[in-house]
Amino acid sequence: MQRSQKIEFLSLCESEEEVAMEAILADYVRSSVRQFMHANAIFHCERLCAEFPSEVNQQLLASCYLQNNQAYCAYHILKGTQMAQSRYLFALSCFKMDLLREAEAALCPANEPSSEVPNGAAGHFLLGLVYRYTDRKISAIHHFKQALSLDPLLWSAYEELCVLGAAEDAAAVFGETAAICIQNQYLHHASVLQNSQAFEEDHSVTSSKDNSADDVSPRQLKQLLSNNVREASGNCQGMAVSARSAVQPPNGGSTHLSLYTTPSPITTQYLCAAPPPLHRNALPNVSNTNSIAADSSPRSTVNSTIQAPRRKFVDEGKLRKISGRLFSDSGPRRSTRLAAEASANTGSNATSTAGNGPNNPSKYLGNSKFSSAALRSVTLRKVSNWTNENFDDGMKNEVIDGCRPIIVSGALPSGDPKALDQETTMLSGVAPNTSKLLSCAGEILGLLRLFGEGYRLSCIYKCQDALEAYSKLPHKHYNTGWVLSQVGKAYFELVDYLEADRAFGLARRVSPYSLEGMDIYSTVLYHLKEDMKLSYLAQELISTDRLAPQSWCAMGNCYSLQKDHETALKNFRRAVQLDSKFAYAHTLCGHEYVALDEFDNGIKSYQTALRIDSRHYKSLYGLGMVYLRQEKFEFAEHHFRLAFHINPCSSIIMSYLGTALHALKRSNEALEMMERAISADRKNPLPMYQKANILVSLECFEKALEVLEELKEYAPRESSIYALMGIIYKRCNMHDKAMLHFGLALDLKPSATDVATIKVTVLPFIMELGTDMKYVLMHVMEI
Amino acid sequence: MATESSEGEEEGKLTGGSPVLSVDEDLREMGKKAAWSVSSCKPGNGVSSLRDDNLETYWQSDGAQPHLMNVQFQKKVKLQLVALYIDFKLDESYTPSKVSIRAGDGFHNLKEIRSVELVKPTGWVYVSLSGNDPRDTFVSTFMLQIAVLSNHLNGRDTHVRQIKVYGPRPNLIPHQLFQFTSTEFNTYAFVR
Numbered sequence: 002m003q004r005s006q007k008i009e010f011l012s013l014c015e016s017e018e019e020v021a022m023e024a025i026l027a028d029y030v031r032s033s034v035r036q037f038m039h040a041n042a043i044f045h046c047e048r049l050c051a052e053f054p055s056e057v058n059q060q061l062l063a064s065c066y067l068q069n070n071q072a073y074c075a076y077h078i079l080k081g082t083q084m085a086q087s088r089y090l091f092a093l094s095c096f097k098m099d100l101l102r103e104a105e106a107a108l109c110p111a112n113e114p115s116s117e118v119p120n121g122a123a124g125h126f127l128l129g130l131v132y133r134y135t136d137r138k139i140s141a142i143h144h145f146k147q148a149l150s151l152d153p154l155l156w157s158a159y160e161e162l163c164v165l166g167a168a169e170d171a172a173a174v175f176g177e178t179a180a181i182c183i184q185n186q187y188l189h190h191a192s193v194l195q196n197s198q199a200f201e202e203d204h205s206v207t208s209s210k211d212n213s214a215d216d217v218s219p220r221q222l223k224q225l226l227s228n229n230v231r232e233a234s235g236n237c238q239g240m241a242v243s244a245r246s247a248v249q250p251p252n253g254g255s256t257h258l259s260l261y262t263t264p265s266p267i268t269t270q271y272l273c274a275a276p277p278p279l280h281r282n283a284l285p286n287v288s289n290t291n292s293i294a295a296d297s298s299p300r301s302t303v304n305s306t307i308q309a310p311r312r313k314f315v316d317e318g319k320l321r322k323i324s325g326r327l328f329s330d331s332g333p334r335r336s337t338r339l340a341a342e343a344s345a346n347t348g349s350n351a352t353s354t355a356g357n358g359p360n361n362p363s364k365y366l367g368n369s370k371f372s373s374a375a376l377r378s379v380t381l382r383k384v385s386n387w388t389n390e391n392f393d394d395g396m397k398n399e400v401i402d403g404c405r406p407i408i409v410s411g412a413l414p415s416g417d418p419k420a421l422d423q424e425t426t427m428l429s430g431v432a433p434n435t436s437k438l439l440s441c442a443g444e445i446l447g448l449l450r451l452f453g454e455g456y457r458l459s460c461i462y463k464c465q466d467a468l469e470a471y472s473k474l475p476h477k478h479y480n481t482g483w484v485l486s487q488v489g490k491a492y493f494e495l496v497d498y499l500e501a502d503r504a505f506g507l508a509r510r511v512s513p514y515s516l517e518g519m520d521i522y523s524t525v526l527y528h529l530k531e532d533m534k535l536s537y538l539a540q541e542l543i544s545t546d547r548l549a550p551q552s553w554c555a556m557g558n559c560y561s562l563q564k565d566h567e568t569a570l571k572n573f574r575r576a577v578q579l580d581s582k583f584a585y586a587h588t589l590c591g592h593e594y595v596a597l598d599e600f601d602n603g604i605k606s607y608q609t610a611l612r613i614d615s616r617h618y619k620s621l622y623g624l625g626m627v628y629l630r631q632e633k634f635e636f637a638e639h640h641f642r643l644a645f646h647i648n649p650c651s652s653i654i655m656s657y658l659g660t661a662l663h664a665l666k667r668s669n670e671a672l673e674m675m676e677r678a679i680s681a682d683r684k685n686p687l688p689m690y691q692k693a694n695i696l697v698s699l700e701c702f703e704k705a706l707e708v709l710e711e712l713k714e715y716a717p718r719e720s721s722i723y724a725l726m727g728i729i730y731k732r733c734n735m736h737d738k739a740m741l742h743f744g745l746a747l748d749l750k751p752s753a754t755d756v757a758t759i760k761v762t763v764l765p766f767i768m769e770l771g772t773d774m775k776y777v778l779m780h781v782m783e784i
Numbered sequence: 785m786a787t788e789s790s791e792g793e794e795e796g797k798l799t800g801g802s803p804v805l806s807v808d809e810d811l812r813e814m815g816k817k818a819a820w821s822v823s824s825c826k827p828g829n830g831v832s833s834l835r836d837d838n839l840e841t842y843w844q845s846d847g848a849q850p851h852l853m854n855v856q857f858q859k860k861v862k863l864q865l866v867a868l869y870i871d872f873k874l875d876e877s878y879t880p881s882k883v884s885i886r887a888g889d890g891f892h893n894l895k896e897i898r899s900v901e902l903v904k905p906t907g908w909v910y911v912s913l914s915g916n917d918p919r920d921t922f923v924s925t926f927m928l929q930i931a932v933l934s935n936h937l938n939g940r941d942t943h944v945r946q947i948k949v950y951g952p953r954p955n956l957i958p959h960q961l962f963q964f965t966s967t968e969f970n971t972y973a974f975v976r
Contacts, residue, residue: 496972524976530967564809592976598817598954622975629958653975664959685972694960719969721962728961752810752963753864753921754952760918 023053030061039069056084063090072097085119092119092127105131118144122152129161134582136612142167153179153446159453163460166616166647171453175446183442184435448478455487460616462648464491482512490521496653496682501525509538516542516551520585523555527562535559550576550583557589566596584614591623600627618644622654625661634664652682656691663695671695686716693725702729720749724759736766796900801907805867810963811950814861818949823852826941834947839869842945844878851932851942855949856890862922862951863887866911866930869946872904877939879904880932885911887925894929904936922952 026049033042046062059082063075072094079091088107095104108118108128118124129144142165148158153175162168451474458467468491471484478484485508492501505522508515519542526535539559542552557572570593576586587610594603604627610620621644628637641658648654655678662671672695678688689712696705709726716722723746730739743763747756767779815835822831824847833841834853845851872879882901888894900911913923928949932942955963957973964970 498971527976528971564812589976619975626958632958651975653972660959686969687972690969691960716966716968719964719966721964721969724962746962749965751965752953753808754810754955755962757918757921758961760921764918 019053023049023058026052027058027061030065034065034068039065043069056082056087060084060087060090063087063094067094067097076100085117089120089124089127092124092131096127096131101131101135105135118147122148122155122158125151126155126158126161129158133161133165134613138165138167138615141165149174150182153182154449156449156452160456163453163457164614164616166461168453168457168460171450171457175449175453179446180439180442183446184438187438187442188435448474452484455484459487459491459494462494462618462650464494464650467491480507480511482508482515483517485511486515486518486521489525490518493521493525494648494651496651496685498525498528502529502531513541514545516546516549518551520551520554523551523558527558530562532559532562535562548579550580550586552576553579554586554589557593561589561593561596566593569593570597582613584610584617584620587613588617588620588623591620595623595627595630600631603627616647618647618651618654621647622657625657629657629661629664632664634661637661638665650681652678652685652688655681656685656688659688659695660691663691663698668695668699686712686719689715690721690725697725697729697732700732702733705729718749720746720751720755722746723749724751724755727759728762731762731766736769740766797903798900798905798909798911799903801870801905801909803907805869805908805948807865807867807910807950810953811865812953813948814857814863814951815855815947815949817857817861819856821854821856823847823850823854829943834944837946839945842875842943844943845932845941847941849933849935849940850884853930853932853944853947854891855928855930857926860924860926862924863913863928863949864922864952865913865950866928867948867950868905868909868911868930868944869907870902870905870909870944872906872936875943877935877937878941878943879936879939880934880942880944881936882933883911884931884933885913886929886931887913887923887927888929889926891927894927897923 026045030042030046030049033039033045042065043062046058046065050058050062059078063078066072066074066078067090075090076094076098079087079094082088082091092104092107095101095107105128108124108131110116118128120127125144125148129141129148132138132141132144142162145158145162145165148155149162152158159168159171159174168174451470455467455470455474458464458470468488471479471488471491474484485504489501489504489508492498492504501522502525505518505525508518509522519538523535523538526538535555536559539552539555542549542555546552553572553576557569557576559569560566560572561569570590573586573590573593576583577590580586587606591603591606591610594600594606604624607620607623607627610617621640625637625640625644628634628640638658638661641654641661644654645651645658655674659671659674659678662668662674672692675688675692675695678685679692689708693705693708693712696702696708706726706729709722709729712719712722723742727739727742727746730736730742740763743759747759751759820831820835822834822843822845824845825831826844826846829842829844831843831853834843843853866885868880868883870879880902883899884896885898885900886894886896898911898913902909914921930947932944935942955961957963964973
């Protein structure tokens, strides 16, 4: 890498035009990607790679392919590369292609156990995912925690931790330390940015677009800030880029510079990233120069080297050697680009973007090195901090501290008061202020705390508490698709299907395009037996996204409700095909197999679901039910107990555990479990009925009758209650009462099997009675 | 062994037939797990037409009467209902007239459990396998044989367009004597 850098550096001197061409191409590629013109970008990038073969350009090409959902291309391009960013992109491609071993090897090479994970928080997150899907829970948890510590805003990492059941209290994770971490990152970033700005400033004198430069600055910085804020989490090594959010981590010095080369290089990075909400407020404190200066000693050189697009950044005396020359052009160019990017309003922008390149080939020269470096740092989706590597040896002066986000405003380590003042005035709109930064970070973290707590509690099935946590959210956040879905899920786990229906209904109204949680919604409707609503939901989901597993799960539930288990199974298998890591689809497949009496396939499906998500208690329940049917009671008890450990609040699981215990002749424990189930959820009649069953088999008829009487109040039209009472009276030889209850049971239209059972039980009594009664009763009972 | 009910030789006349198949919810089709065979068939109108859910295709026998449709299960199953789709209007002299249903462990010990006479059927015809005794609601058997003894208008060969065999749904909650009927119970009965 370094070598190539050096060579490029030299070639820079040799052929300025080439460098310029490379820079232009790279720039163009980035801007194409930004506009989502992937085919165009890929084409140009291939030309770029052919003309200037280098690993950085290859990374750009790979990232274009990744953007275009062609991970396999990226895989082949980056195979064998060693640069950190390359390894990260390669690992990402492997992950997308399900080649988890290779992904792991790339991120964490076996022969270099102490090497650092590339790309900081994002790298740790990806590695965590790899470990999770290869069943190494502990390592996964470790890496997710690392990712979170590097980037406290990495919500996805926290989500994964919750799913694995290893999340700490949201208050601890998104707390004070996190706020300070964010603040530091911003300040660092700002300082680096300052430095780069200063540097550019030095050389922007020659720029013909000074005006634009000036105009651009605040916007640039804002842009920068917005982009950088996202990365605030990163550590030295990498910008924390959540694998799931397209955030571009700024990479140290070069990044800063790239930031300035708005259109393509680094700016693209940043601009491609969704500007995080933080940036609006989070601006570093100008007055904090000292602190920043303190920790940016390696930066001091950078300061001098980096050119601020703003002329106001004095630093005249900080002219650099060759790098200075390089940057001189980047300054205006970048600034113009940034201007173009940052605000469409500025008139100069339009012209500047277009005109800059071709107008000033010499400038390009200077720029090119940086631009290309910047270019290299662009990975539209998942940027890493490779700029460090790229530039390390090539540019002495750019002490690009890797991934520190550039925080606009703030500290100019070189401590140029004039510059600072200017900057401050320029940035007055952006109001840098350490304490403010802290408070803003704190606000965001406060929000995240509520979300995190709610999610964590719902993952460990403390659903009431989760609902409380979510209710503390401000209304504008509560009424969003994600939150409402989570609320719906919490009600679903509490077996309050009506409330769940309501919450999910609201969620659909708020974000009708979102499929998150819709598989659970379809199950809710299935439980409520609302076939119209369910089929409507399924149709809508399919028409929204035919390739989402949730849509097919809903469709499958629809068929299952109509008892067409074959078609339901087909639909669930389609969902599995679309996303083999979707645990719930596997569980539903399992349920359908069991309904079709194909126990072996059912067991396989349940086990697959458990392999994906070992805390998916529904699969454990499914396995328990299968074993119960197959009369393998020990297995059944074991699985129900596991499910109980994961979800200790589910009265249904508890009652089945009790049933299994009873089948194992551990009736005392069984009764205990039933008591717990009853007290866990008073509305659930199942444990009471099971308790009565157990008591009957233990011949405690009195108590059983008591329970059944109570149950009768709750569900007066349940035929099985009367049938069981009839059985009890029969065993107690109270035939009239038995007859009465059997009659009542038959009245309530039980299933054919039960009718047969009852009639068979009743027949001997009738035979004993007198002839008249006999015939009357036989007639009544239709025997 | 098939339950031997005293009313094994009972005769019944069935007329008409519903164009649409409608069966009780608590019955489920058992034919998917069975091996189906026929005594003879014309090429192109074989046993698969009996089970293809297509009422246009039919099985046509090609031999001497009685024509037999055999359903064999791997384990003893409880059966309650046989549904046949036959149409006099389409098949005229190929329409079965006398049908006998036998059950047993295998070909060697089949015994007749039901016998019906069809009079100009036009659609789905349901033949219940239950006896009068509540203990005979279901027939517990390894094999079922539906024999066409004679056709309308004394036709030699017979057409049967579709056939389905039904048995009771097993109790979804194992180890429980009775199934739940009310919504309150059913809501809480399972985790999905």
